[in-house]
Amino acid sequence: xxxxxxxxxxxxxxxxxxxAKRDIALPxxxxxxxxxxxxxxxxxxxxxxxxLEKPLNSEDLLASIREASACANVSKKDQDFFARCRQCYxxxxxxxxxxxxxxxxxxxxRRVAELLDVSDRTIEVHRSRxxxxxxxxxxxxxxxxxxxxxxxxx
Numbered sequence: 368x369x370x371x372x373x374x375x376x377x378x379x380x381x382x383x384x385x386x387a388k389r390d391i392a393l394p395x396x397x398x399x400x401x402x403x404x405x406x407x408x409x410x411x412x413x414x415x416x417x418x419l420e421k422p423l424n425s426e427d428l429l430a431s432i433r434e435a436s437a438c439a440n441v442s443k444k445d446q447d448f449f450a451r452c453r454q455c456y457x458x459x460x461x462x463x464x465x466x467x468x469x470x471x472x473x474x475x476x477r478r479v480a481e482l483l484d485v486s487d488r489t490i491e492v493h494r495s496r497x498x499x500x501x502x503x504x505x506x507x508x509x510x511x512x513x514x515x516x517x518x519x520x521x
Contacts, residue, residue: 368394368395368435369396369398370382370395370396370397370398371397372397372399372402372410373400373401379397379399380406380409380410380413383395383410383413383414383415387413392446394416394434394435394438395415395416396415396417396418396428396431396432397415397419398419398420398421399419399420399421400421402418402420416431416434416438417431417434417435448515451502452512452515453515455500455501455512456501456512456513456516459497459500462493463493463496463497463500464497465483466479466490466493466494466497467493467494467497467498467513468513469483470494470506470509471510476491476494497509
């Protein structure tokens with residue numbers, strides 16, 4: 368979807384937000400004549416493929432369209448996997464999210480326990496529950512699933 372930031376009735380960013388609320392996943396390329404860094408960062412963080420300024424460079428636009436097309440070709444199986452990851456991640460408690468983030472960053476249980484000022488056993492319990500909720504069979508599987516969720520800014 369090519370989306371101009373300045374439209375009648377609703378801005379491009381507002382439309383992007385509304386599409387996300389309705390769980391409509393379309394690759395979006397923003398175009399604008401008077402964008403700024405803050406606006407472009409907001410659009411990209413919300414999942415836009417690109418943020419181009421007018422006048423458009425045809426090579427940049429075509430490259431963005433190719434990238435958007437590749438994103439649109441994600442298989443139904445992958446979309447289902449992403450949805451399951453998001454659902455599992457959203458079921459985690461804030462503490463479980465904190466613990467698995469440290470685990471994903473490569474910290475040992477002992478190091479996480481020291482950092483959070485709790486016992487090793489407490490970290491083991493949080494980690495075990497989080498792994499179960501995420502349906503992760505291993506740490507690499509957990510890392511992959513958490514990366515999907517981070518991509519979605521969860």
